[in-house]
Amino acid sequence: MSQTQSTTLADAVQTAVKEAKENAGKAISGLAALARDLDMEETADRLRTTEEQLRADTFKLIVMGRFKNGKSTLLNAILGGTTRQVDLGGQYGPMVVDDLPATATLTGVRYAEEPYVKAWGFDGKAQSWSLRRYLTESVLDTDQEESERRFAGIKEFEMGFPAKLCRSGVTVYDSPGLDDHPTRTPITQEATRRCDAAIIVYRSDVLMGQGEMMDAARVVADGTRVFTVVNLWGRAPDERLKGFVWNRYVRDQLGGPKYDGQDLAAQSIYFLDAENARRGRYDGDEALVAASGLTAFEQQLGDYLRRERSQIHLRKFATQAGNLAAGIEQHIDQRRVAARTDQERLHTAYEAILPRLTALQDRPSRLPGIFDRHRRRAEAEMTASFLSLVARLRQELPGHMETVELPTGDKFTKVFQQRKLLAEAYGMAGEFVTERIRTWVEKESVLLLRPVLEDLATEIEKEVASIGRELDEIHLGLTGWQVASSGGGIVSTKERVLSTIGAVLVGDLASALGGGAGGWRGAVGAAAGGFSAGLLLALAGVTSAAVFLPVALVAAALASIAGGGAGLVNRAKKKVLADVDGKLALxxxxxxxxxxxxxKEQFDTVERAVTIEITALLQEERRNIEEIVELNQRDQAERDRALASLDDAARALADHRLALQRALVTAQQG
Structure with missing residues (x-):
């Protein structure tokens, strides 16, 4: 890659809102110090974590699409250019490229000066691979059964590679083809939920089939920014091609207007030659890179990273810090009031509220019962629905098999191709069953889970609101402090806690305080999809047609259909129906x-996160009340000094909040 290249994606990312992020980080660090001085250890820990996440600023980008659309070729071009020489065995990039489907499973590439590879299993354990082993052994075998044996236990690869783009805080994922094999598609689907953006690659010679577009739309998680790339195979992006892509994607899929010369880049649609981009990048031919269309695409993607994405990232963690700052402000305000409250009155009130305060500490013990009740409801409804699905499959499969045509059944030599005939019948029966099960997981299970999770959210919300009211009443009884009299900057206990645990339902605790894409309520809808993705992975063995097509089963079935050609197809179908129905019965x-x-695993995960958050709140509030009582019982001179210190803390708090707001403005200006 040319060192004199004027604008690259890596350069754009490295120059993105550095000053704004630095200023926001300093403000959050200052808030953490304030919280620590006020003995708010839980809040201080969260602010330190928030600062780390802000500074890390990791951006996750996934490249996806049908197999052989050029995903790995494009990714090699994007990763072109390293901080040091790497021996790739003559390859143009670290991603394996072949004229047959090559990508076995998900591979995430992050920056490392020394290349490494880890193979992560479904059991959460990792095995170290050398880069050379990855380049030679991560390729799919020409035999599907051999590929399943080799990669059955590998969920994804993690690669460390000295790519300049990754040094800028970007992790890039190469994914297997969406329709290559059904056991790998759920892994890609789950990965998009972790990614900020997806590049979906189509090829110009077999362009945007309805099934291909539906697969892409189904896999991409809600909220993931999508860039559409049409990989040019031997043709230029003329008006006819542009019109076809616009009408098929923008008009038919997105509900936009008909093509009339619009700029496709306005809809994040780009045309480029991935092979020329890869060759130009690794040969140092920037003219070829520009001619391929990659330079223009990288500039647009870099602009997103520099502006829109950085705004989202800063806004998320600045909002998170702002909500935590509201809790600090509340404690400062409560202690100010306590320093001015009559000592005898407060001491008497404290003795009276001690039983209520102790009882509050036991409130998290109610949560297991709440979650268990909703989990049992979800399990009962999901089980009944799945049993109904299986019953329908057993009832409808015979009729379906009557209507399908076996390709070998039309050949006069079919009597000599009985094994192939059986394999075709098993395959068609398996495809029918697995497609119906995948549809059930992705659609019906979501519809079943959504109302259960909404009711769970409502009950959690009531529980948190009740705790918040109890705490407010305790403070009112102690000092006369109340939210209404404390100014417009105070966020209620209920709002603060719900904003923290809301995004737990979409599996992203890091963005919880930002409220997720749709706030506390919006998180519930996304949670149903997240639970569904987990079910799809759990049922991966059922959602693979191969489970109905083992070699041993075909071999054993041969004897049962032996005989002449007359009725051979029907005998094959009858045998397959009996075998598949037997599997369905079990x-x-x-x-x-x-x-x-x-x-249970999904509900337990959410329950743990919610319990931790509520418990932390109660522990911090108890210490705050004890601090209030201790402060109130000091002599007048000490109380005056404490009030002065609290005034200083309030001013520092206001300064840090202002710095966060200025950082957001800087980010928005790009």
Whole structure:
């Protein structure tokens, strides 16, 4: 890659709102110091974590699409240029490229001066690979069964690589083809929920089939920014191609207007030649890179990273810090009031509220019962729905198999191709079953889970509101302090806690205090999709047609259809129906326990996060009340000094909040 290249994606990311992020980090660090001085250790810890997340500023980008659309080729071009020489064995990039489907499973590339590879299993354990081993052994085998054996236990690869782009805080994911194999698609779907943006690659010679576009739309998580790339295979992006892409994607899929010469880049649609981009980048031919369309695409993607994405990132963590600052302001205000309250009156009030304060510490013990009740409801409804699905499958499969045509069945030599005939029948039956199960997981299960999670959210909200009211009443009884008299900057206890635990329901505790994409309520809808993705992974063995097509089963079935050509197709279908129906008959006992286990894990994860947050709140509030009592019982001179110190803390708090606001303005100006 040319060292004199004027504008690269890596350069754009490195220059993105550095000053704003630095100023916001200093403000958050100052807030953490204030919280620590006020003995608000939980708040101080959260602010330190918030600062670390702000400074880390990791951006996750996934490249996806049908197999052989050029995803890995494009990714190699984007990753072009390293901070040091790397021996790639003659390859143009670290991603494996082949004329057959090559990408076995998800690979995440992050910056490392020394290359490394880890193979992460579904059990959460990692095995170290060398880069050379990855380049030679991560490729799909030409035999699907051999590929399944080799990669069955690998969920994803993690690669450390000295790419300039990754040094800028970007992690890039290469994904297997969406329709390459159904056991890998759920992994790609889950990965998009962790990513800020997705590049979906299509190829110009087999362009945007309806199924291909539906697969892409189904896999991409809500809120993920999408960039559409049409990989040019031997043609230029003329008006006819532009019109086709616009009408197929913008008009038909997004509901936009008909093509009339619009700029496709306005809809984040780009045309480029991935192979020429890759060759130009690694040969140092920037003219070829520009001609390929990659330079223009990188400038647009870099602009997103520099402006829009940085605004979102800063806004998220500045909002998080702002909500925590509201808690600090509340404690300062409460202690000011306490320093001026009559000592005898407060001491008497404290003795009276001690039983209530002690009882409050036990409130988290109610949560397991709440979660268990909703989990059992979800399990019962999901199990009943799955049993109904299996019953429908057993009822409808015979009719479906009657209508399908087996390709080998039309050949006069079919009597000599009985193995192939059976394989076709097993494959068609398996595809029918697995497609219906995937549809059930992705659609019906979401519809079932949503009202359960909404009711759970309502009950949690009531519980938190009750705790908030109890704390407000305690403070009112102690000192006369109340939210209404404390100014417009105070955020209620309920709002602060719900903003923290809301995004737990979408699996992103880091963005919780920002309220997620749709706030506390918006998190509930996204949670149903997240639970569904977990179920899809848990049922990966069922959502693979290969489970109905083992070699041994085909071999054993051969004897049962032996005979002449007359009626051979019907005998094959009858045998397959009997075998598949037998598997379906066992499925309820085998799979409902998997559904229950996955639901329990999902509910337990949310319960733990909610319990930790509420417990931390109560512990901090108890210490605050004890500090209030201790402050109130000091002599007048000490109380005056404490009030002066609290006034200083209030001014510092206001300064830090102002710095956060200025950082946001800087980010928005880009």
């Amino acid at each position: 499925m309820p006992d085998e799979k409902t326990s998997m559904i229950a286990a996955e639901l």
